[in-house]
Amino acid sequence: MPPESLTEPALDPADAGKGARRRERILEAALEVFSRRGYGDAGMEEIATESATSKGGLYFHFASKQALFGALLERTAGLLMSRLEAAAANESDPLRRADAAIERALDVFGSHRRLARLFLIDAHTRDFAPRLLAIRAHFAARLARDLDDAVSQRLIPPCDTRLAGQLWLGAVSEVVVQWLMTPGAPPLESYYPELRRLLWNGLGAPPARLGLPGATTPGHPAARHPTPAPPSLQTATRGTKHGTKHGAKRGARGRGRGRK
Numbered sequence: 445m446p447p448e449s450l451t452e453p454a455l456d457p458a459d460a461g462k463g464a465r466r467r468e469r470i471l472e473a474a475l476e477v478f479s480r481r482g483y484g485d486a487g488m489e490e491i492a493t494e495s496a497t498s499k500g501g502l503y504f505h506f507a508s509k510q511a512l513f514g515a516l517l518e519r520t521a522g523l524l525m526s527r528l529e530a531a532a533a534n535e536s537d538p539l540r541r542a543d544a545a546i547e548r549a550l551d552v553f554g555s556h557r558r559l560a561r562l563f564l565i566d567a568h569t570r571d572f573a574p575r576l577l578a579i580r581a582h583f584a585a586r587l588a589r590d591l592d593d594a595v596s597q598r599l600i601p602p603c604d605t606r607l608a609g610q611l612w613l614g615a616v617s618e619v620v621v622q623w624l625m626t627p628g629a630p631p632l633e634s635y636y637p638e639l640r641r642l643l644w645n646g647l648g649a650p651p652a653r654l655g656l657p658g659a660t661t662p663g664h665p666a667a668r669h670p671t672p673a674p675p676s677l678q679t680a681t682r683g684t685k686h687g688t689k690h691g692a693k694r695g696a697r698g699r700g701r702g703r704k
Contacts (some may be wrong), residue, residue, distance in 0.1 A: 464470035467505050470495045471519060474512050476558070483513055483566045510571055517567055520559065521579045521624065527552055528586065538593035539600075539644075539654055546616060547636055552621050554632030559623050564617060586618035590646070601648045612643055 473495030477486045488493035488509055504606045508636040531548035542568060552559035567576055588609035594600045623629045641656050649656070 460679075460696075463505075464497075466497060466501060470497055470502060470505055470512070470515055474516050475520075475559070477560075478516065478566070479562055480511065482561070483509075483569075488512075505619050513567070514572060514575055517563065517572065517575060517579065518641075520563060521582070524549070524552060525583070525586070538590045538597065539649060542587055542590040542594070542612075543640060543654070545590070546612070546640060547633075549616055550620070550636050550639075550678060555607075557624065560620055564621050565624065584613045587612050594649075599649065599653070603647060606649060611646075615639065615643060629697070 449683070470491065472489050474486075477494050488502060489499060491512070492499045495502070502512075503528075508516065528548050531544040531604075533545050535541040537659070550592045561565070568618050584606070586609075588605040591600070591603070591605040595602055595605060609665045616639070619635055620632065623632050640654075644651075644654055644656060
């Protein structure tokens with residue numbers, strides 16, 4: 445089954461003007477070029493060619509590459525939020541709503557790898573920091589509302605839901621970024637069961653209500669494909685094992701000399 449399109453429905457020519465249609469065409473072309481080239485290497489001339497628009501027409505709608513990329517970020521964030529809202533709308537239980545939002549986010553990013561890289565890696569520059577902070581705050585607030593409902597219904601203990609929403613968003617973002625940067629990583633959705641277990645355990649959610657396992661089993665997707673530790677941590681771990689092993693050997697030799 446092909447991945448779901450993250451484009452907006454085609455505008456009805458009877459209801460939309462030529463300028464609006466051209467703007468949408470430019471945004472579609474910009475998404476393709478930015479995804480293919482990255483923000484730094486993409487050029488406005490290439491975007492104009494991709495959108496079958498003159499450079500003058502392109503600059504009429506977007507004064508600069510920065511303005512075009514910013515508009516694309518906001519458009520993509522809005523479309524992603526609509527997907528999350530649609531997934532959560534079918535759930536009356538606030539725990540299930542938050543669950544559905546996290547699962548849907550992983551599904552969308554997992555199905556649109558280039559878009560995920562654009563949104564979570566390429567966009568993180570000083571130029572777009574204020575816009576990204578506003579977008580992230582919007583997503584975190586969406587999660588916090590579900591957690592507020594869960595607290596009010598005594599499904600989880602009282603907590604700072606605003607901070608919890610930020611922590612959840614940060615955890616999901618980091619998992620996606622690590623997945624993007626890891627060659628040969630397993631499908632992104634394979635991390636979802638263990639991720640949700642850790643997130644809900646941190647808030648004291650009742651495991652039985654959510655069907656949470658008590659611990660990761662050998663057959664669990666996250667157990668088969670754990671998120672790789674940073675190289676520095678792997679090196680430190682190897683060094684600790686190495687040191688422990690040789691320390692034990694030295695201790696054994698010392699005990700042997702003592703017996704002699």
